[in-house]
Structure formats: C-alpha cells, structure tokens
Amino acid sequence: MNVKKDVKRKEIDLKEYFDVIKNRIWVIIIITIFTTSAGYIYNNFFKNDTLLYQTSTRIIIGADNEYMKTLMVMIKDPTIMEKVKNVLHLSRSSEELAKQIEVLKVDDSTVVSISVTDTDPKMAVSIANETARIFKNEIVNILKFKDVQLLSPAKENLYPINQSHNNIIKITVALGIVFGIGIAFLLDSLDGTIKRESEIEEILEVPVIGLVSNMNKKKLLNDRKKYKNLNLKGETIDI
C-alpha cells in the first residue's frame, strides 16, 4: 500500500512543480522585473568603476629559448620598473607597476609583446614605450645583451577592455528568475490550503462528490452547445 502511494507521489511530482510555477508566475515575473530594474539602476547611476585601457608594444629579442625566458623576466624587474617610474614621475610602487605589465612571447618567434593596462589610455602608451626603451638600454648594462630591437611602438587604444554593462543586467535577470522561483516554492510550502482532490479524500476518508466552478466566470454560464440536442433542460411540473 505504502509502496503504491510512493509511486503515485513520484509520478505527479514534476507536474506539481510545474503547477507551483504556473500558479505563481506573477510572483516570479514581478521579482524578475524588480531585480532587473535594480540592476539597471545600479549599472547606470551607481556603478562608477574605472574603465581600463590596454595597449601593447613589441620588441624583438635575438636570443635562444632558454635565455629568452630570463630576458622576459628581466623586463618586469624592479630595477627597470624603478627607472620607468622615475622617467614618468609615477607615484605608484614598482611592484604595482609590474602588475600592470604583461610580457608575452608572440607565438614561437623572437618577438615579445609588452602589454600595459591602465586607467588612462595615454599613460598606458607611455608606460609600454618607456618600458621597452629602458629595457633595451638597461639590459646592455645588466647582462651585456645588445640584441634588442624596438619593433612597433604602443598606440593609444580608446576602447576600454572591461565594458561589462550588459552583463550586470543579464545576471540580474537570471538572479530574478531563480529568486522568484525560490519565493514561489517558499510561498507554496507555507500555503496550507487544500489543492487536490486526493488530499481531501485522504483527510476526510469520503469521496469528493462534485466540483463547482467559479460562478462569476461568464463562459461557464453559457449553454453547452455540444449537448443541445439532448435537451437536458430542467423542467418544473406540479403533480
């Protein structure tokens, strides 16, 4: 008996979940609208995170693979950073400056690109170019390595790399839907009213003998065309 009941429960589970969502679709929609507009307002009026600009310069280092690695590390070395800082009159520390710089080998060539990310596009250009220039000069003194060529100087890039305007709205829409469904299920679990006939029959141990629809619905008052020929009309005759 118990097993039978459990099987029945499982079968209708999915439909029940669907009904919960369907019955409280307005809760979900309203919450989604709310979070989306909150996200929109935040995005347009409160979000003032700084835009970041990136630019890169390329140099050619004529060295073999092993030595190349050392040289690439040398680009971000504090001694070089310190010099760049002094030339450009920067107030940040050389560690911070090093973090803004990314050194990458282009494919498997001897070309190395120095990418700089900064809040000011012009400053990014200056840092990139200065780093390349100072590296070229200093590396001669430090490692007696002369085969460094400046390939292409950095150019000003006016498009910020962290333009994530729409992302926040997308996230809030998704969050709203998830949160709304959560609230819908919470409300459903708090709602102790009777929903199904099986519940009534279980509690009262008597059959449900009928169902009366909402009397205020107009369409239910209409005559049923299907059975018109059968003439089910009630009549009153006094005997």
Added chain:
Amino acid sequence: MKPLIFKKRELKNLKKRNLVTLSHPDSILSDQFRTIRANIYFLTEERKNKVFLITSTEKGEGKSTITANLAVSMAQQKEKVLLIDANLREAVIHTIFKIPNSIGLTNVLTKQVSLEEAVFRTDIGNLDILTSGSISYNPVELLATEIVQELLNKIVNVYDIVLIDSPSVLEFTESRVIANQCDGVVLVINRGKTELEKTIEAKRILDIAHGKLVGAIINEK
C-alpha cells in the same frame, strides 16, 4: 444604521450569490450541480437517507450558494425538496431566493407556528424553503437535540430530500448538533482557501458529534 462600507459588501455578496441552476439551466455550472445531485443519490443507500447537512470548515466558502443551487437542481428532478436555513446567525437563503424571512425555523423550534405555516412554497418545482426565521439570541439552545430530532422526524415523512444549510463547523456549535441528527454531512471545501489543518479539525469535530460525513464538494474560486 450600518456603515456604508458594509452595505457595499452586502450588495457585492448578493450579486455573487446567484441561482445559476435556475437562471442558466443549460450551463456547465448547472451540469456540475446535476453531477453532485446524482452522486448524492448514489450515496444514499436505497433512498433511506433523506436529511443532508451542508456545511464547511469556515464561513465564506460558498456553502449557502451551493446548497441553494443543489436544492433547485433537485427540485427540477421533480423531487419534493425542503431547504432549511439553519444558519441562524447569518441567514442568507432568503436573500438568495428573495423571499420574506419573518417566520421560519426559529419560530417552528419555539413552537410559535407550525411547520406547515412556516414553510415557504416556491414555484421552482416542489421546492419548499424553511428560512431561518426571526432573530434568535441563543441559537445553540434553540437547536437542542430533542427539538431538532422531533422536527426532522416530522419533515422526513413529507419530503423526498431535505437539505440543511448550517453555520461552519469550526465557528459555531450548532452544526455539530444538526450533524448528529442528519443522515449525511457534506463538507464544502474551497480550493486554495480551505486550510488542511482546519479540514482535519472539522473532520474530528464531526466524528465526535457522530455526524456521518458522506462526501465533499470542491468549490473553485
């Protein structure tokens, strides 16, 4: 004098409480009542059961409207039906049928008038209505067991079926007294409004009163 807000609500209630079975006999709703009617006939073993109490767990779940419509539906079947409004506190049956309520059940129970005098004969088939009657200040004592029993015994011989509209089970004690005297109790459940706990409670109360629960009607809102 009642405040205006109450007046408005009353009007709204009246508008809702319509006799669909009478005004729209071919509608889906009337069909639903026919189903209930048929099921009640099946529930009554060889037509021995005649007196049915229709009640709900709490007020405002639509029992009076359902009772009235069911009575009309049964009367259309050429049955001799008596509809008793035992809701002495908030009688509405007379407003649904738009009939006077100067004399009724309370007057019969206090033996001021005879049953025949108090019953209102409608022109809807053989439907007779016993309204609640003039205001009673102590419904519980008025509906004391012996008097009700006496009255019902008298009624059973005259009518094919008797429907009693009563106050809600959980609110007032009268329903238990009547439930005890009836052949069957039908509970109206309002989907999405009637609480599970309250239904269990109502079932328990009816069990204590030895009321014979025969079925439930779901009212959709």
